[in-house]
Amino acid sequence: MHRTLSLFNTLTRRVEPVVPVEEGKISLYTCGPTVYNFAHIGNLRTFLFQDLLKRTFRAGGYAVTHCMNITDVEDKIIRDSQAGLPAEATNEQRHGAMTALTERFTAIFLDDLETLRIQKAEFLPRATAYIGQMIHLIQDLEAKGLAYPREGSVYYRIAGLPQYGCLAHLDREGMQAGASVDADEYERDSVTDFVLWKAGKPGEPSWDSPWGPGRPGWHIECSAMGMELLGERVDIHSGGVDLIFPHHENEIAQSEGCLGHRWVNHWVHGEFLMVEGQKMAKSLGNFFTLRDLIEKGVDPIALRYAIQSNHYRKVLNFSFEGLRAAENSLKRIRAFRKRMEGEGQGGGGPWAEALVPLVRLEQARTEFWAAMADDLNTPEALAALFTLISDLNAQDDHVALTRDERNAVLAFLDEADAIFAAWPQEAASLDAEVEAFIEARRAAKAAKNWAEADRVRDQLKALGIVLEDRKDGSVGWRKG
RNA sequence: GGCGCCGUAGCCAAGUGGUAAGGCCCGGGACUGCAAAUCCCGUAUGCAUCGGUUCGACUCCGAUCGGCGCCUCCA
Numbered sequence: 001m002h003r004t005l006s007l008f009n010t011l012t013r014r015v016e017p018v019v020p021v022e023e024g025k026i027s028l029y030t031c032g033p034t035v036y037n038f039a040h041i042g043n044l045r046t047f048l049f050q051d052l053l054k055r056t057f058r059a060g061g062y063a064v065t066h067c068m069n070i071t072d073v074e075d076k077i078i079r080d081s082q083a084g085l086p087a088e089a090t091n092e093q094r095h096g097a098m099t100a101l102t103e104r105f106t107a108i109f110l111d112d113l114e115t116l117r118i119q120k121a122e123f124l125p126r127a128t129a130y131i132g133q134m135i136h137l138i139q140d141l142e143a144k145g146l147a148y149p150r151e152g153s154v155y156y157r158i159a160g161l162p163q164y165g166c167l168a169h170l171d172r173e174g175m176q177a178g179a180s181v182d183a184d185e186y187e188r189d190s191v192t193d194f195v196l197w198k199a200g201k202p203g204e205p206s207w208d209s210p211w212g213p214g215r216p217g218w219h220i221e222c223s224a225m226g227m228e229l230l231g232e233r234v235d236i237h238s239g240g241v242d243l244i245f246p247h248h249e250n251e252i253a254q255s256e257g258c259l260g261h262r263w264v265n266h267w268v269h270g271e272f273l274m275v276e277g278q279k280m281a282k283s284l285g286n287f288f289t290l291r292d293l294i295e296k297g298v299d300p301i302a303l304r305y306a307i308q309s310n311h312y313r314k315v316l317n318f319s320f321e322g323l324r325a326a327e328n329s330l331k332r333i334r335a336f337r338k339r340m341e342g343e344g345q346g347g348g349g350p351w352a353e354a355l356v357p358l359v360r361l362e363q364a365r366t367e368f369w370a371a372m373a374d375d376l377n378t379p380e381a382l383a384a385l386f387t388l389i390s391d392l393n394a395q396d397d398h399v400a401l402t403r404d405e406r407n408a409v410l411a412f413l414d415e416a417d418a419i420f421a422a423w424p425q426e427a428a429s430l431d432a433e434v435e436a437f438i439e440a441r442r443a444a445k446a447a448k449n450w451a452e453a454d455r456v457r458d459q460l461k462a463l464g465i466v467l468e469d470r471k472d473g474s475v476g477w478r479k480g
Numbered sequence: 481g482g483c484g485c486c487g488u489a490g491c492c493a494a495g496u497g498g499u500a501a502g503g504c505c506c507g508g509g510a511c512u513g514c515a516a517a518u519c520c521c522g523u524a525u526g527c528a529u530c531g532g533u534u535c536g537a538c539u540c541c542g543a544u545c546g547g548c549g550c551c552u553c554c555a
Contacts, residue, residue, distance in 0.1 A: 033555085034554095040555085043555045045555070046555040075553075168483085168550075168551080169484080170482085170483070170550085170551060194552065242553095242554050245551070247552095271485090271549090271555095272549075274548085277547095279548095309492085309493085309503080311494085315485085315549085321492085321504085322504090325503065325505080326503090327504095328504055329503050332503085332504095378494095379493055379501090379502070380501075382502070382503075383502035383503080384501090384502085387502070393517090398519090445513080448513075450514070466516060466517085467517095468515095468517050469515085469516075470517090
């Protein structure tokens with residue numbers, strides 16, 4: 001069984017239920033990184049949003065097939081990788097230099113995803129492995145009269161596609177007015193036509209093609225790989241808002257020009273991130289990569305939570321204060337989890353305000369899913385979780401929850417954590433070691449040697465373990 | 481110029497034509513050897529401003545102020 005989930009669709013600008021082409025299955029294409037440098041937290045916000053999207057569908061009962069492209073041929077990649085090569089370098093040497101750069105940063109990127117607990121896509125195609133498919137696609141568009149060659153390059157004729165502009169909601173006249181003429185591409189029929197294949201230039205790696213040596217334009221890779229790996233009808237395609245135009249608009253032109261029908265049903269875009277109220281920019285000194293933050297002592301999962309606890313379609317103002325708030329919020333959830341894993345210490349009731357834990361739990365689950373199903377409303381979903389925590393903490397203080405009730409609560413925490421990945425069950429491998437410290441402290445307390453008892457507690461704290469004395473005299477601990 | 485978004489407490493933030501969720505921080509209290517965790521109480525007569533529609537608006541309409549995005553580099 002799968003839940004009905006709705007998402008804002010950029011095509012219609014409305015929140016609409018996602019109705020998969022194949023029942024119970026979701027094909028998802030997300031635009032991945034251009035691998036020439038470290039990803040910054042703005043990039044990572046988008047990938048975290050897409051992970052939230054994917055995990056929500058999975059937790060909602062869908063089989064998700066995810067394809068994320070790795071752009072490994074592009075202007076900046078060429079610029080950075082070819083800098084050290086002599087003018088007479090061979091094409092093979094140029095390709096080698098480019099591959100060395102992109103493989104390095106691809107590995108670093110995948111490493112960052114793992115650090116943030118972002119699930120890896122089933123398909124991670126590199127653009128350079130699909131040059132043949134891109135060429136075929138361009139030839140197909142040429143045959144359909146939607147593409148034309150000029151001096152070794154090939155361009156897309158947007159006048160040939162009536163729906164051009166449907167995603168970005170731009171009309172052709174508005175584009176004409178706003179378009180800037182790129183002196184490098186003056187040979188186009190119309191300044192708004194975009195390049196599918198770029199004629200090779202000296203000093204650049206190139207591939208052979210029917211139009212001579214050259215390299216693919218930026219947009220064509222996503223159309224070629226998306227159609228190859230996910231098919232002619234894709235359920236969801238997503239990226240950052242900046243990709244709406246021109247990138248995704250052009251993908252639609254390429255794919256639908258070729259297919260003759262709708263390619264992607266649901267386009268979903270994540271908003272940008274600002275830093276301390278300003279645009280992130282190297283010149284402002286507020287430009288951060290994940291590694292920068294880790295060096296500053298930031299817990300990557302706190303970053304994950306800070307980003308995912310805000311709505312994906314709102315500009316997020318990243319701040320270190322916000323990160324602290326995220327860390328403290330997580331502490332509350334994790335402490336509650338630990339409490340549910342242990343046994344109840346509360347009295348046996350009766351309590352005037354007692355509730356029925358399993359009923360209250362189902363209410364929270366219902367609220368949680370209603371919020372997630374409504375365009376991934378994480379702030380509201382988390383509110384449902386926090387009010388549950390409050391109510392059950394109070395309940396457990398007065399009328400201890402039973403083992404079965406605690407297990408049911410833990411199952412819900414796991415269900416939510418399958419999406420947020422921030423409060424997993426922790427390994428109990430430290431148990432024996434910690435218990436020895438607790439025993440030493442117990443002995444000191446029995447002798448009313450408070451100084452020694454505090455010293456042991458401080459020792460544990462230095463190891464990242466926080467102790468909690470319970471009413472019945474037992475001692476619990478958690479990672480602090 | 482065109483298209484669009486946003487402005488809710490110290491900070492973050494949801495929400496809705498019917499009388500302001502949640503998190504963080506802060507203050508007081510309970511519990512504790514002291515803590516930690518937890519609980520209880522308190523913290524926006526008001527949702528940028530000014531008009532309008534309405535029995536009723538933070539929510540709809542208009543205007544104004546402020547911040548932001550896109551209109552072929554961009555997550």
